[in-house]
Amino acid sequence: MSGPYVPVQEVAKHFNVHEQSIRLWRDNGHIPRNTYIQAGSTYRYNLEAIIQHLTGQRANAQSDEVVGVFGVETSVDIDTSLDEDAQ
DSSP states (O other), X not given: OOOOEEOHHHHHHHHTXXXXXXXXXXXXXXXXXXXXXXXXXXXXXXXXXXXXXXXXXXXXXXXXXXXXXXXXXXXXXXXXXHHXXXX
């Protein structure tokens, strides 16, 4: 996952959210540590890597398309074995 590192403003603009939302996502672990760099109090984000993480893009996964927590279309694996236990 390579690409230019961008300021928080560009990430917020891409997801159409406030800059503080991006900071909260970062601080709460929704944006993984390996998708940004920090120098003092300055952060730069790898937007491509964040998009891939939040949308669940991964190779060869069986999944269904759903809208995720952040209003971003994402792929999730659905475990139906739990449904059998409930019956």
